[in-house]
Amino acid sequence: DTGVSQDPRHKITKRGQNVTFRCDPISEHNRLYWYRQTLGQGPEFLTYFQNEAQLEKSRLLSDRFSAERPKGSFSTLEIQRTEQGDSAMYLCASTSQGMNTEAFFGQGTRLTVV
Amino acid sequence: DQQVKQNSPSLSVQEGRISILNCDYTNSMFDYFLWYKKYPAEGPTFLISISSIKDKNEDGRFTVFLNKSAKHLSLHIVPSQPGDSAVYFCAASPNAGNMLTFGGGTRLMVKP
Numbered sequence: 001d002t003g004v005s006q007d008p009r010h011k012i013t014k015r016g017q018n019v020t021f022r023c024d025p026i027s028e029h030n031r032l033y034w035y036r037q038t039l040g041q042g043p044e045f046l047t048y049f050q051n052e053a054q055l056e057k058s059r060l061l062s063d064r065f066s067a068e069r070p071k072g073s074f075s076t077l078e079i080q081r082t083e084q085g086d087s088a089m090y091l092c093a094s095t096s097q098g099m100n101t102e103a104f105f106g107q108g109t110r111l112t113v114v
Numbered sequence: 115d116q117q118v119k120q121n122s123p124s125l126s127v128q129e130g131r132i133s134i135l136n137c138d139y140t141n142s143m144f145d146y147f148l149w150y151k152k153y154p155a156e157g158p159t160f161l162i163s164i165s166s167i168k169d170k171n172e173d174g175r176f177t178v179f180l181n182k183s184a185k186h187l188s189l190h191i192v193p194s195q196p197g198d199s200a201v202y203f204c205a206a207s208p209n210a211g212n213m214l215t216f217g218g219g220t221r222l223m224v225k226p
Contacts, residue, residue: 004157006157033213033214035214040218040219041218041219042118042120042203042205042216042217042218042219043158043203043214043216044216045213045214045215048213056213091157091158093157093214102148102160102163103148103160103214104160105150105157105158105159105160106157107155107156107157108155108156108157110155
């Protein structure tokens with residue numbers, strides 16, 4: 001297993017277009033998280049899945065954002081009608097269930113909205 | 115409302131010396147703390163963690179100290195190496211495996 005994988009690494013899109021990102025977690029991890037990081041800031045939590053259930057969503061996740069994890073394996077994050085303020089690094093992380101388990105992050109998807 | 119704060123945006127240290135990175139938190143519910151290292155255009159890489167039942171955890175050149183009464187943690191790197199130059203984030207959660215709240219990061223530069 002090579003860790004958490006995200007695709008694409010970079011995405012440039014025009015304002016108003018829809019974009020979708022994919023995350024493949026570490027295979028035995030049942031928890032999956034999406035974070036967003038803007039320049040000069042730490043990552044901010046967006047949403048979290050345990051298996052296929054979306055258990056928590058941040059207020060940062062506006063109604064233009066939707067995330068799915070249909071079979072409890074990979075996850076997708078879709079942004080509809082992108083805005084320039086959506087430009088950021090979108091990070092996916094996964095953990096196993098249990099005590100004292102650290103989150104492993106993917107390399108992120110850098111989104112630029114022009 | 116920043117629940118996790120790293121008050122030093124940058125730190126410069128000579129190779130071979132100790133690097134000390136600091137982090138403060140406000141939420142008493144935080145019970146598990148982690149440090150991540152991040153290079154440009156990459157995701158954060160886990161370094162070391164500590165649970166609130168401990169006050170120190172060591173892994174090679176990296177040691178994390180936790181002072182619960184002061185709501186303060188620090189990461190010590192000794193000896194510092196040029197390859198340690200990166201942005202370091204501290205993060206906290208109510209328990210392990212839960213969502214993380216990150217600080218704003220400290221950029222460490224280790225000079226040869």
